[in-house]
Amino acid sequence: MCSRPTSACPVSDGLLRRLVPASLLGRLMLVMAAGLLVTQIAASAIWASQLRYKSQVETQSAAKYVAHSAAGAIRFFRSLPPAYRALIIQQLREMGGTRFFVNLNHAYVPVEQIAPHPLADKAIATVAATLKSDLPNSPGFRLAFAWPDRLVVAEHDVRLEDLPNAWVQHVLLLQPDPAPILVIQTEIEPGNWLYMAALMPNPYFLSGSDPFSWDRLMPQALSLAVVLLLCLLVVRSITRPLAALSDAAAAVGQGHDDATPPLPETGSREFVNTARAFGAMRERIARYIEDRERLFISISHDLRTPITRLKLRAELLDDDALRNDFEEDLDELDMMVKGALQCVKDSDIHENPADIRLDALLGRMVKSAQLAGHEVGYQASGITVRGKPLALKRALGNLLDNALFYGARAVIAVREEPGSVVVEVRDHGPGVPEDALASLFDPYVRLAHGRDSNDGGMGLGLGIARGIVEAHGGRLDLRNHPEGGLVAQVRLPARRPVGICAE
Known part of the structure; x- marks a missing residue:
């Protein structure tokens, strides 16, 4: 957070500039992608809430149906004499089973439950409430959901997988995709427990309620990718003519x-x-x-x-x-x-752009000035720029001439910055009043000390130099040096490496 509300946060502004693309194509794609993602997330959230509510309603209805069936089965087995119960269960197994897999045990059989799940908990709660309502005199019920491969169905750790396949293949889903099994155990009389196992009407109700399952996310991801691809094609078809217009405008501005x-x-x-x-x-x-x-x-x-x-x-x-x-x-x-x-002649030089070695160009100018008795400082930089050699020589020559006319000596410095090359020409003269800096580029404008130092000038050199620099896509700025004198700063575009094209 910024401590001052009226000032911008430099860290957040810098981060925002790095995250937001500079090109129009990138920005439009970012906005469209963000809009599509927000829309997809909002639609998925609404759909997930509706699906969750629908699943809860369906699970509750299915649980009541299973509970009523279980209550009827419990009444039936309670009505049978104990000696006939095992015989009836054996006949049911030989016939292929009924709605439930039924077994008789002398005690409660522990069941390893599945991982907690909201729908499973709701189903168990609904079954328990329905059984209690249908069988109010029952001593109680033990309910749980379990996976088939871990389900114990009888005493002495007898598992479901140990039973004959004919007993359970028409009742429970074991292969190829097992479904969770609802287990209901109740004591029908002291020392006799009725064990019932059944599937829900929708065996895969737990996985079917997940709105973010892979089979549901895949169509959304494909639709998002298709929409983004179409947006990319449309936006590119819009921005490509704008790029051509920008290049043409730059060419007109630079005289090409x-x-x-x-x-x-x-x-x-x-x-x-x-x-x-x-x-x-x-x-x-x-x-x-x-x-x-x-x-x-x-x-x-x-x-x-x-x-x-x-x-x-x-x-x-x-x-x-x-x-x-x-x-x-x-x-x-x-x-x-x-x-x-x-x-007119200096600002309208017709020549082809070429690679210019600034050391060679400035070195000849410095040597000529030194032979004329002027003191000029310069250190080689090894930097090359792209431009019109004669025009750039004339612009830099005008700046050096001004520095030598109006200052005791001149210093030329060249350095590289990200995306640009900077050439600074500084004189050691009296400088220029701050309010007069902007008017120095106007034609025929000369300050008092300039007329005294160079009575033959006409005040056109800086305007010519700025026109040439701007025709190269650069900028010419003037400022006073803190230690005295005027600094003319030329900022030119960096030479683009061979084989690398701008987007």
Whole structure:
């Protein structure tokens, strides 16, 4: 339990995240399986209670029937002279027996009872009550259920299996599946005990009342397996188009739209409409990018000529101060046009993804910076990522250039984390105010100390770097280091091993 109701339990949340599948297919299957299991358990519980009640009613009725028959047999043998009883029993055995196996003993014969069972106890209680009602003057009855292989039927430990088969084969079930036998013993007169053994009308009433027997659980298990299999097929047919849609959206976001085939317009009506809408959106995005490229090409072509013409005219001005003002404005305008064009080119690099060894890529950048007189720290990591080499070099180069421009020295660190590769570029400068971190990615935004350190920049480097990193499926974050300076953290997806595919 959490001590604070307003805060989440980290242990329970972590356990829940581990138990709940991450994929939509897994979650839907988990919900469906849980729903089916709960339904099966509830239905089985209701059915078990009904079956238990029905078994109790049937057992009570059968026990009364057996008790009335036993009461009639006891009256009959009591009415016979003692000398004729053994003769009658012998004749009954030769005829194949009656409802009961009957024997006469001089004392009570101990019986090894079966394991306690609610239905057996109820049957014995009902038989005892019925016998007492039918034979109120009887001295008493000894009742028990026993298994045939352990049943003693006479004095001196004479067992049922020792008797001739003809005496009991029409009365009791011995083979192939023995049934429990009800034994009734009563003293009909001093020194003479009547021993009666019989089966219940439903010999297997004990096993038939078990709602969780294997023969009853098997159909439920088979039905559950069939329903789960059908659910798996249906849910998979639903989630597979969603996975294709996710892959297509990721490809569009990372600039791989040309290599992705159009989404098939098959399946449910909702997915067909989604596929058509996505296809139309992808076409609009492609047209927008083409229009943007044409627009900037036109701007480059149309603005360079008037800017050059204005510079030539400015040279003809006699007033030096006015001429210098015009030239500064034109230089600034020219720089803005070049910066905008460079931003488009840097964020739209057309090249094929490849395996990139970060040690080689960063090592060349560090060596070039050190040759230029900068202090850069880096240790080889042996990590490889998948991406566009030139684009990734440009993004990391922009981050390193920022660190060198605005800090006394820079440190590059590379490490692996579950599912990702992290590259951190830290400078040892003054850092950035916390409220200004979010605005650093905006174009042409530069802080005061940045303008002092690099007056030739235009504030486009971080935005270009973030666009390239996000096109690789990663993320670029900025934060201040506790010991001073700014940390630019690039988190890229880990390279997928060969032969392993995502679900």
